[in-house]
Structures are given as structure tokens and as C-alpha cells.
Amino acid sequence: MPFESQVPAPQPAHARPGRKLGPIADTVGSSHRAWLEHARDSYLASGLTLNELGLRVLLAKSKLSELLRGLGRYPRWEVIHRLSVELKMPVSPLYRLWRQAALDAQKTYEWVQRSSDKAALATPHSHPPVAHEPFRRTVEGDYRRYAQAFLTDASRDAAVDDTFDILWLSWNSALASPDIRRYAWKILRATVMAKTPHLDGRPELGSAVFDTVAISRLTGLAERAEQMTESLCLFRAIGRLPDNLQDVMVLRHLCGNTVEKTSALLGVPPPTVRSDERHAVRVIFPPPESEGPIE
Template identity: 55%
Template sequence: MTTPFEPPPIPVPPARHAVARPGRKLGPIAADVGSAHRAWLEPMRAQYRMSGLTLSELSVRVCLAKSKISELLRGIGLYPRWEIVLGISRELDLPDWPLYRLWKQAAFEAHKSRDWVEGCSEKTALTTAQPEAPIDHRAFRELVADAYQHYAEVFLDLEQSDTAVSDTFDILWLRWHDALASPDTRRFAWDVLRTTVMTRTPHLDGRPEFRHAAFDTVALRSLASESERLDQIAESLELFTAMSRLADTQLDLMVLRRLCGLSQKNTSALMGIALATVRSSERHAEHFLQGILCPPPETEGNPA
């Protein structure tokens, strides 16, 4: 039987492979590029690699120096104006609207003023009516959006989680062909969501910090007395601190199972992993947490 999170059958295009091109290989994204900037830059770089175009050919098409295009695709130098990004994106056949939303958000992250952003936008010919995403993308979004939101809210406040989920679907729109051509669209999408959420989540010693969620759990809301609530908060804080030490997949499925209330079957469908993997990973996660929260008592050595 189909679970609520399984997307409808959709035609899968043939897998795309990066096209070999002459000339120097495109360098990596600069280390200081922010998460919002990276959100649209990585799909643009992926599309460039698939396009078969060289930097020289792209330079001629958009009337921009090859060195400037290289810098833009690496996130080096000043944050690029929208008309330049749009010109390159149209040669690479990327959809305008999700790219613009991500570009705009990253512009504010780069401390650009609203006047600067609006000034860039006024010089381009975006359609006045926002186009719709592909129908299979919209169907997929309708199926998983609520669960994605619940997951994001464990790690982020309401405004940040809204932005993270919205960005996830914009990135998926930009990379929808790659999502469909991947071994599992659901897994591809989940990886995008997780990356988008985790780049916004505070980390402590390399582990995601989400103890604030202890103050808004189902168990806590069901308690009436103040003392019971305080005990539950302390218990939840200890649990969430231990959960942050889990491996990525184990953490995600424990969040979905324990904090979002999903069944094993729905967790499997949402994350795009086998049901057997969910069961096995959950057992290992529970064993790990048990060892931290309820360690076995130390035994005294026998006297000599």
C-alpha cells in the first residue's frame, strides 16, 4: 500500500553526466561563501558542468569576461548583480523564479540594501506572474511539505524553518532534472532538506544544537503541574543532547520517529531509505542512547 509520503509514479529522464570540456577546470567554491549564496551557486555550477559549454563560450554568449564568470561561479569577489546571474542562468536553462528568490535572500545575507536588491531587479525582464514549478515537483511538495516543516522546526525557530523549507523546494526546482534522474528522488530531496536545515542550525563541538526543542514537546504539553514540567524538560534536555551525538541518518530517523511521530513506514518513505534500514538504524540508535542515558553500574573488583 502506498504511504502518504510516496510520490506518484513519474517519468524518469536518463541520467545526466558531466560533459568533458577543454580548458582549465572550474575551481571550488570559496570557503567564505554563505549558506544562502551557496544554495543557488551549487545548482548553477552543476548545470554548467552538465551544459557542455566552456567558460569562453559562455563569455561570448553573455558578453562578460571569462575571468568574471569564473569568479561568479566560485563565489569570489563582490556579490553579483541579478542581471548578470540571470544572463548566465538563461544560457544554462535554469528557471528564473526559484533562482531569483535564492539570489535575493543571499543578497541580504551579504548585507546588500533593499534599494540595491530592488535596483538590480528593476533592470531585468522577469515575468510579472510567477510561473509554476513542474507538475511533478508540485505534487511531490504537496506530499512532503508538512513533514519537512515538522523536521525543520525541531532545529530552527518558526521563521528560520519556514525559510529553510522554502529554500529546499526552490533548490529542488533548480535541480529537478537531477532529482528525477537520481536513484531515489525522495532520498535526493531529503539530502537537500537536511543540508539546508543544518547550515542554519547552531552547532556545538561539531554537533547540532537543538535543546530548545525540549521546551515544546508533546510529552511536556500533556503535563499539568509545574514540577512535572520541569522534570520533563530536564529529561528532554538530556535526551536531545545525547541524540545530537548520533550519526546523521540515525539522528534524522529518531527525530522523525520520536519527535515528529512518524511511523517506521512513513519515515522510510520520507527519507527514501529501506524499511529494513530504518528498523536496524533505530535499534542501533536506541542502544547508543541507552548506553549514554542509562549506563550499566560500575562493578567493584574482587579483593585480592
């Protein structure tokens, strides 16, 4: 199986003395959370206490705790860079995710530049793991087509780029997972959904109607309007499906992938894809109720 995991799962870190690190604050945005979760994981795996790590990154224990929970002001890159060095986190993907989260937090480009100028001089360019780039080349086009069903072009590209940066940060965990393809797909879906407009808690696929093959082949305005109305209803129905059924329908019917290609992208067996597709079709187009015996 391509990209099959090759290393055993990491052992849990030994319990450390002191107060347990609190959870990430509910107010933390999705782009901030994307890199913060991996910084926390790296800290928990390091075996260091907050006090020990704070001494190394020149940050008070209370401020370090706030940083790792997403409390207070958004942190400057100089601090995150020192943290990445001590926790042995790859700098390049971490910086890109930190920068995007800073902009999402309404920080200006000037603030981002001032915050990272000094650290940038001492930051060597890091290279992704050997298997990361071949994997990216294999799936990137399909990831962009999936994201296109939910997002505008700019948001689509940002979501896919963030996906591969998050995958780089968590590459060891990906290798230890049962299937790298499934692990990476979960990152993609979470990243795309975080950027997707939602209605009543479910993602909207409305923008995808303009990219369907059926509409592009229609020339008459009346035909286009009729088809668009039908497609919008269909997309709303797909948006209400459970996650696994929704992904199969998007990949199969909006992206035009075969069962085998969909299976490879999701990291699930082909029979699972066929079963999910059948189930989704029954949900979207329920069979008519039986009229019962005629008296």
C-alpha cells in the same frame, strides 16, 4: 513506488578546452552556495567554455570565473538572470535563492530591488515541473515538522522553502536518482543543518524541548522543570548521533511518525528505519556493564 525516478542518469559532459573551473571559495555562505552549485552544474553540463559563456552574458572571462567560484562582490541579479537564460535554469527558484543569499550577505532590500528592477520586467514567471508540486504537497508538512526540531518558525519556513527551490533547480538530477524521496531529503537535511546552531560540530535541538508532547501535558512547574531537564539531556544525546540515526530519532520520537511514514520520508526501507532506531537507542541508553561472575 511513488515518485520513483523515471529517466536515465545524464551522461558526463565532454571535456572542454581551457583551464578547469576552480572550486567554490571557502568563504561562500550556505545560502549563496545553494544556487551557485547549480549554476556551476548547469555550466559544466552546457559544454560551453568560460570564454563562450562570457561573450553571451556580456561578462569578461575572469569576472565570470570569479562569479562561478563565489569570489569578489555578490553578483547583481541582472547578471545572474542573463546567466540563467544561457544555461536554461528555471528563473523563479533561482531568483528566490539569489535574493535570500543577498540578504544573508548583508545587502539591503533597496540594493536587491535596484539590482533586479530591469531584469524583472523581462523575466516571465516560470512554473515548476509537473510532478514537483504533487511531491511538495505530499511531504511539505512533514518537512516543516522535522525542521521545527532545530529551527525557529521563521528559519524553519525559509529552510523548507529553500529546499523546494533547490529541488526545482535540480529536478532532472532528482529524476535520475534512484529515489526522489531520498534525493529530496538530503537537500532538506543540508538546508536545515546550514541554518541550525551547532555546538562542537553537532546540531543543537534545545528549542524543540518546548514543543514536546510530554511537557505540554504537565501542569505543575516542578514537573515541567524536571521533564525539561530530562528532555534537554535527551536532545543533546540525539544531536550527537550520526546523521542517519539522528533523522530517524527526530522523525520517530519528536515528530511522532510511524516506521512506515519515516521510511517514506527518508526513502529507505522500513527494516533500515527499525535497525537505525534500535542502534540509536543503544547509543543513547547503553546497557549496564556486566558485573561478571560472583566469586
